Amino acid sequence: MSGASSLEGRVILVAGAAGGLGSAATVACAQAGATVVLLGRKVAPLNRVYDAARAVGPEPVLYPLDLEGASPDDFDELGQRIEADLGRLDGLLHCAAEFKGLTPLQHTDPADFARALHVDLTARWWLTQACLPLLAKSDAGAVVFAIDDPARNGSPAFWGGYGLAQAAQVTLVPMLQAELGEHGPRVSGLRPGPMRTGLRGKAFQPNTDLKAKPASAYAAACVELLSAAGAAQRGRIVDVLA
Incomplete structure (x- = not known):
């Protein structure tokens, strides 16, 4: 996919904006002309991404929110704030993720299992649902789910709730698009190759993980899917291998 797509004048919400792919995509969206709303749990990392995005594009907007504890009402309030403050929303990019590390299902802590399913699937859907009315008003509204492929790493075993959430999103994307129809907001999934991120570092030793690429290698693909x-x-x- 090419990275020449424009987001000039668009408003893009990036969930997990302080993470590996989220931060790289945020900067790329800003560079493409978008006003980016940075959604994340920790303020200090968000501030660093804010500075990087502001240096290359329109001034972004910070919105600290812990997806694990947020309720549907919290996401509805977020949508209302974006409409009141910015007047529009043209794209939603899901990069937030929860993963504790490789663990056999039978030995997984129940709370860790539930947390991974919630952050990696349920919270993503609640946020999407809250944003759909605003996205429907855009002439190019788009939702993009960043989806991991544990099987690409040689085996689907030991990925627990995180792995199950990835599989569920593969089903969610075409299901939601079929319901929204060809004139509703666009829904797609971005399945990047191995990325050198903190999340991947919990499953692989960085010094032996020779297949992993920097998250920035996939940022242009995020911009293209969010653009017209x-x-x-x-x-x-969409499978993207850097």
Whole structure:
């Protein structure tokens, strides 16, 4: 996919903006002209991404929120704040993730299992649901789910609730698009190759993980799917190998 797509004048919400892919995509979206709303749990990392995005594009907006503890009402309030303060929302990029490390299912702590399913699936859907009315008002509204593929790493074993949430999103993308129809907001999934991020570092030793690429290698693909150029990928899961 090419990275030449424009987001000039668009408002893009990035969930997990302080993470590996989230931070790289935030800067790329700002560079493409978007006003980016940075959603994340910790203020200090968000501030660093804010500074990087502001240096290359329009001034971003900070919105600290812990997805694990947020309720549907909290997400509805977020949507209302974006509309009141910015007047529009053109794209939503899901990069927030929860992963404790490789563990056999039978030995997984029940709370860790539930937390991974919630942050990696339920909270993503609640946020999407809250944003759909605003996205429907845009002439190019788009939702992009960043989806991991544990099986690509050689085995689907030991990925627990995180792995199950990834599989569920592969089903969610075409299901939601079929319900929204061809004239509703676009829904797609971005399945990048191995990325050198903190999350991946919990499963692989960095000094032996030779296949992993910097998260910035996939940022242009995020921009393209969020832009009007991503219309060709409506309802699809897009595999991107840097």
